[in-house]
Amino acid sequence: MSMEKDTRETTVDTFDNDMSAERAKNVKGTALRLLKKLMEQKWKLLVIVLSIIVSSLFNILSPKVMGIAINDIFDGVKNAVANGQAFQVNLETMGVVLLGLLGLYLLSSLFSYIQQNTMASVSQTLTLTLRREISAKLNRLPLRYFDQHKKGEVLSRATSDLEKVADTLQEGLSQLVTAFFGIVGAFVMMLLISPTLTLIALGTIFVSLIVAALVSGRTHRYFAANQEALGRLNSSIEESFTGNIVIKAFNLEQSTVDNTKVLNENLFRASKKAMFMNYMISPIIRLINQFGYVAVAVGGALSVIRGTISIGDIQAFIQYVNQASEPVTQISYTVNSLQGAIAAAERVFQLLDEEEEIPDAVRPVRIDAPKGNVRFEHVRFGYSDDHILMQDISFDVKAGSKIAIVGPTGAGKTTLVNLLMRFYELQGGRITIDGADISKMTRSHLRSLMGMVLQDTWLFGGSIRDNIAYSKENATDEEVYKAAKAARADHFIRTMPDGYSTVLSDEIASLSQGQRQLLTIARAILADPAILILDEATSSVDTRTELEIQKAMDALMKGRTSFIIAHRLSTIRDADHILVMKDGTIIEQGNHDELMKLGKFYADLYNSQFASKAG
């Protein structure tokens, strides 16, 4: 087997891997944990290891048998010359050896197939389990986690990180085991043939290992430089493309091009070096191995003449040298990509280890006939413990009334409703619904009492029917149509190509912002909750649709306790009760007239915002 091509093949892979090479913080712990996860498939692993052993065994025997065959030919011809007869290669003279060799090859391939076929599902089964765990975990994490982590970051753990783990395990695991048995077996056979030659072979392998380690140590540095240059160029390009309009408006095209060219030139220099370092390893290692090869060939030839070994043994020995050195050089690449995979696995485990939501109460309270009385009692809350946003919030809401929450950005309006939904845990005080503490209920029961329409209209990639029915499991079609009618969405839905069965997808952004909003309202109507939460931002909706939405919302609010984060003048003025928030506290409350009479913050806000004469 010629090893040089194989090393070169792995080189390409590592170019990718090395580009993003990073190391895990706790290599040993992560590796052990990954191994433990793998042990869930221990029977498959057993089959794999056994097949590797058997296949390696046959693999190791075959050069020896081939050597015997060559000896047979050599001796046969020699004897024939001596006896003056012709030597014939046939079943009688060489049948056993050749058929034996064929048999060995056949069995080796068979077991290697068994091993790879079993391996085919191992890494994917592992990643599937981990993916499921991540998905389940995401549903148990407190919302706080999602506030603190970027979506892309979380996503990449479930996708590219796990891909990396799967790919490396698929290739690397069996490679390592095969390499181990291959090397050990080859050495045993080499020692049996000639200890002296083995020493020579060992020497070259050792030298090539050292060289590989030295070079790859340096390569790391060049790759880091390359990575940095690439990062600089990428972010500059990204900036130029996102700021396209401004660049054009200020006639900055030429200077942008010049700037990019400089960064591009830097990348060229760095990448030239990194690529060369990466590709140069194999010729060097090949050279060292060829030195070893020549030494073995010459040494072997001399030994044959001296009569210490046979000619077939040289042939076998050369093959053993290849069998041993090939995996040795491969291992250094495999280890490199294993490092990347372990770093990736560590990120996955990190996510799985995140602190989860407080479990629901053991004996939860249920409200069977909810009325919708809501009370905040001395609520204290902050998104982190050392940063308290709400010091002490108390208010009382009667069933069926309409509460408007107003205040500047960052005052805590959304936080207030988030607390009511128990998206976050309180640091102090309590919130009750019809007298029952919400932390004593199960989250699912609590949330089933409430319906929510958010400014960010979330619809998923499914049919319109499924999207509306999202709020009520097993909703009938009739119920869905009724809710859509009440939300004034029925008409436009029926004008769509497939009506209620129209599938919403990213590619067909066929719904306007207003229509999306109407669908979420229909969803809330179908849920038929006692308490409603509305974030009624309609800034992205034109005046006519706004009117439609307003009517739909009015229909929705009838007879329910509603909390409205209000932007529209009419809503605020019509509210039964207005909570004016600033910096996490309720600074004023009452109805419109009372608050105007008070003449303080609300009156100010109202005057500046809704009747701007300021300036």
Next chain:
Amino acid sequence: MLKLIKFLSPYKGRVTAMLILLFLQVLGTLYIPTLTADIVNNGIVAGDLNHIWKIGGFMLAVAVSIAAVSLTETYLSTTIFSRMGRDIRNALFEKSQKLTIDQFNQFGPASMITRSTNDIMQIQMAYMAGTEMILPAPIMTIAGLFLAFSKSPALAMVIVVAMLVVCIFTIFLAAKVMPLFSKLQALLDKINRTLREMLTGIRVIRAFNRSKFEQERTDKSFVDYAQSAIRINKIFAVMMPVIMLIMNICTVIILANGGQQVADGAMEIGDIMALTEYAIMILMYLIMGIMVFMIFPRAQSCANRVNEVLAVNTDTAKSRQNPRQHFAKAKLEFRNVTFQYKGAEEPVLNNISFTADIGKTTAIIGGTGSGKSTIANLIPRFYDIQSGTIRIDGVNILRMSKQVLRDKIGFVPQKAFLFSGTILDNFHHGKKDATMEEIRHAAEIAQIGDFIEGLEDGYNTRVAQGGNNFSGGQKQRLAIARALVKKPEIYIFDDSFSALDFKTDAKLRAALKGEVTNAAVILVAQRISTIMDADQIVVLDEGRVAGIGTHKELMESCTVYRQIARSQLSEEELV
């Protein structure tokens, strides 16, 4: 992929040298087993010690030469393809800056970024891999077969047959696997999509208690993916064992038939070893070539995307010289302007006419989709109109070069965009040679002066990418200040006050009034309070002018304006 080969033309000499070296390298690699055969045939069999030492020394020399040749070849190919990548990237980026907004938006910024970064990287790697791993395969095959033929024509035929079998087998597998690969990619995208959906909707999901449903949905995408990946792995599991078997059977045949030829005296014993080695090398290079070739479709799609951009025609008709002066005195004039976005069913602007004078503020208001921002974008010729005329100082803007035109305009876009660098850099983007005094003045008017002075590093404060270390309001004010320092003839504020609170908005407008006495101001806005005291207000409704006048006039005459006003102002204000 092949289209891009033209980027290699500046490096013809190097490429030729590289190819020659590659050829030598392959020949050298084949020469080693030939020499081994020589050692066996003429050294061992003849018992000639000197010959063994001689050939051994020669082999070392060959090995060193191969290494030298390979290193030079590797150096050449890395430099050539790094250069190629650099040149393609430069060409692409230069092109990107010449694209009109329309052309650019057809690709979109995200796609343009991938095209100029990752796609080019993939192309560069594919070329590199192609040279290092695909090109040697045919050379090796031809040279190897030639050598094998010289030793034994019959066994050379055996190798040819083995080659064909391996080729057919791998191509058969590849044909089976390729569609699965693209399916796998689609399934991975689906995982991404469902999970992203779950992350964006996490509040809604919890509010409606649908965690379980979501988990089932994602689970399905996980299982689909795993199943497909396993199917691919199982196909690959057949590949190596079978190929090894073919190779090994080939070896056994060489051994049997070669043995007979040795017995007949047609061949020597060392030749068997050499032939075995040739066969293995030829087949390995072949397999490697095919494997690398399989990643080519991916690189090809990258190349297609890059070519798509490079192929866009940016040679817009040169603006005619000697622009004719029109009689109108207005600074800016829209006359019967109709504009339709490419591919849209209806025009977004219909027969729009108005004039804007020096020292006056012209406000434009209307609902979403009414075309307000489009008007702002037409003035700097981000888009060219289909009919009607836009004139500046009586000159049709289509007759001006874009550069001259844009020098006259201070544009503040809807989404404030800052360049990374320092605050000062950003001002200099507005006007290259702006003095500190001018800059301070502009900042003050934009109501951001105090804020900047208050920063630890003042004007030298770093601006992160996208200006993300500033709030929306701060970014807007900085973008406004940048336009102010330019001192243009026409200001365009495309809804650029939206993130300001009402007090700052008012203050800014008041300060602006004194500043822009010799410029025309176009102010696009959503909030009525922002435009109430403009000199004239153009009300748009679904792409048509619904009324032009002052706030007072419009309140009396224009229904659309009244509707908008009513939704934003209190009763007493409406009078």
